[in-house]
Amino acid sequence: MTMPVSQLQDGQAIRLSDVCKSYGDYPVLRNINAEVGRGEVVVICGPSGSGKSTLIRTVNRLEEINSGSINFEGQNIHAPMRGRELNRLRSRIGFVFQSFNLFPHLSAVENVSMSPIRVKGVSADVARDKAIKLLDRVGLADKANSYPGQLSGGQQQRVAIARALAMEPPVMLFDEPTSALDPEMVGEVLSVMKSLAAEGMTMLCVTHEMGFARDVADRIWFIDAGEILEMAPPKDFFQNPRHPRAQRFLSDLR
Numbered sequence: 001m002t003m004p005v006s007q008l009q010d011g012q013a014i015r016l017s018d019v020c021k022s023y024g025d026y027p028v029l030r031n032i033n034a035e036v037g038r039g040e041v042v043v044i045c046g047p048s049g050s051g052k053s054t055l056i057r058t059v060n061r062l063e064e065i066n067s068g069s070i071n072f073e074g075q076n077i078h079a080p081m082r083g084r085e086l087n088r089l090r091s092r093i094g095f096v097f098q099s100f101n102l103f104p105h106l107s108a109v110e111n112v113s114m115s116p117i118r119v120k121g122v123s124a125d126v127a128r129d130k131a132i133k134l135l136d137r138v139g140l141a142d143k144a145n146s147y148p149g150q151l152s153g154g155q156q157q158r159v160a161i162a163r164a165l166a167m168e169p170p171v172m173l174f175d176e177p178t179s180a181l182d183p184e185m186v187g188e189v190l191s192v193m194k195s196l197a198a199e200g201m202t203m204l205c206v207t208h209e210m211g212f213a214r215d216v217a218d219r220i221w222f223i224d225a226g227e228i229l230e231m232a233p234p235k236d237f238f239q240n241p242r243h244p245r246a247q248r249f250l251s252d253l254r
């Protein structure tokens with residue numbers, strides 16, 4: 001079913017309207033209505049199995065939806081479209097996974113420069129120069145020629161962030177980017193994310209790092225059983241959660 005895409009208002013980057021998704025009879029996303037402002041950092045939190053990954057993956061159409069629409073830059077991401085058009089759209093929405101998903105047979109600089117060369121037709125020299133600048137930005141200028149297997153988890157995840165940034169996306173999505181890391185490497189990845197936020201990147205992040213949520217998020221979306229139950233600035237969410245399930249979630253963390 002296709003629906004007309006609801007219009008973005010000024011200052012909005014993404015709008016989800018009446019988004020529903022089920023696996024068989026089991027509803028995973030129940031009527032999600034939400035928007036992300038341009039330059040806004042939203043942290044999605046909620047219990048395991050609540051639909052956080054499914055929600056964020058629908059935003060670049062790694063998951064299909066059953067009904068509703070998702071407007072990004074005036075276009076319904078879930079409208080029928082050709083593969084090439086979908087790829088172009090996806091290249092404007094960076095995605096960082098829990099498992100870094102780097103190409104093991106390519107060096108860091110090759111991982112970062114590959115999409116601009118393949119998808120955008122950027123020349124190899126230009127793409128390489130830019131990739132080196134991006135690796136510098138995530139603190140890995142000296143690892144340009146290392147292969148993923150020679151890098152720590154934290155370093156690999158920073159390469160994955162640089163790779164997403166290479167396509168110059170106006171929006172970045174993160175699905176638990178630090179959950180697969182040893183504790184001592186979490187900080188280096190969060191600090192790259194923090195600097196992106198400070199530069200004005202629009203970000204939608206699933207994370208259990210509540211310190212990051214408190215310090216960096218403009219808003220928290222609390223999701224449980226496929227429904228967004230609360231949307232609030234971190235100060236309100238952490239000090240005064242309104243929904244009983246949000247209260248329980250937060251008290252279980254302590």
Ligand code: ADP
Binds near residue numbers: 047055
């Ligand atoms: P979260 O990221 O919050 O842990 P998910 O979005 O991964 O939650 O999953 C939400 C629910 O959907 C869970 O109950 C999960 O078991 C179910 N689910 C996720 N992927 C699939 C799938 N491919 N097929 C069937 N059920 C799925």
Ligand code: MG
Binds near residue numbers: 052053054176
């Ligand atoms: Mg998940």
